[in-house]
Amino acid sequence: MSRILDQRILLLAISFLTSLQSTKVLSEWKKCGDRECETAMSRVQATTDYLGPDCRYLNFKSGEEIMVYSKLSRKNENLWTGSKGKDFGYFPKDAVKVEEVLIAEEVEVLTKETDFLCLHGDKYAFE
16 A cells, blocks of 8 residues: 555655646746737747757748747747737747838846746636
8 A cells, every 4th residue: 555655645746747847937037018018029930840858839831930939048049929810829030031120229127937837718727
């Protein structure tokens, strides 16, 4: 009986650690068009197909337009955040080319834990 309990505790611990990994903070800072990160910064076009590693990432095909709302900074400057239709998520800046810059000045703000969760509908999902 205690062996089964030990196995269940181990499985629970593994599940918890996997959950923490998927909500890992990708950077403590980001650059936005305003302090709330609600203003679109630029319009970009995908130069390649991209399939992200998990639900926090935006998947797209070459040629699709994406609106950029924030750019991770300092620790991880290669990821931007944007939307394509109703889809929203992170993507590598090297997979797109800037078509139009919409703001003159970027504002650097601290990220929040919720920046790194998956959003499905109106609920946050934990991997």
